[in-house]
Amino acid sequence: MSLGKFLTSLTFFKQLFLAIVITVVFLFALIKFLDFRTNHGEEINVPDLSKMKLEVAEEKLDEDGLEVFLLDTVDFRPEFPPYTIVEQDPKPNSKVKDGRKIYVKLNAGGFSTVTMPDLINKTFRQAASTIRALGLVEGKSKYVPNIAKDVVLEISQNGKKLKAGDKILKNSTIDFVLGDGKELFKEEETDSLTQQLIDTTATN
Incomplete structure (x- = not known):
């Protein structure tokens, strides 16, 4: 069968249609997979970490699919217990994606x-x-x-x-x-x- 006759044959159109269907299904599955991996459309409410010890905050954020990152230790603030979180970014109740890092600062152990x-x-x-x-x-x-x-x-x-x-x-x-x-x-x-x-x- 010549190429010209094949390109106009029913067999060619069946194979072309099948290839298109397979491509569309593959792309649809890929998009769904990426959405699942990135939690597309899903947001997590950032908890209030104020006055928490760093290890407690790590456990709390791990349960929510978030990470904690220590930025610095600030001068002692008497209204906060020693070695607890005094500042965080993003702020409590902010909406973030899964895997987001929450940056924190710790209170010093006492007055310098x-x-x-x-x-x-x-x-x-x-x-x-x-x-x-x-x-x-x-x-x-x-x-x-x-x-x-x-x-x-x-x-x-x-x-x-x-x-x-x-x-x-x-x-x-x-x-x-x-x-x-x-x-x-x-x-x-x-x-x-x-x-x-x-x-x-x-x-x-």
Whole structure:
């Protein structure tokens, strides 16, 4: 049979139709397989991992078909237990696909230490700004007679006097002893009274 007659024969068209059907079925099966592998159209609700230990979060996410990835450890936050998750991305209740990584940050095990700078003879405003920048807390201020007003004369923590170079924990409360700026005036008043007494004695 010549090629021309074969291409116009019923046998050719039957084989062509069969090939088309097989191709369509194969493509349909391939698409369904890919949809199954990628969970096409299916989304997972991201759980809230806040305050969870890392190993607990790993088990939880594994059950949901997700993964956890530790990014960093942050400075200690007292409102969270030590070594628990404080931040996550994506956020809780976000919709994600199966296999998505959830990025987390852990709380430190406790407050880190800072070195006390030299705050003596600094103004209270300067000292307060410095301790806040170090992660410390401004406590009580006590005024005592001194020529310099609002100048730091002494600093302490829980009644213990501190000096430059001391190591203390972040979030510690620092108390201040400040000058009231009145000592000069007291000295001037004393000198004036002394002079008045001398003048009175001389007149008598």
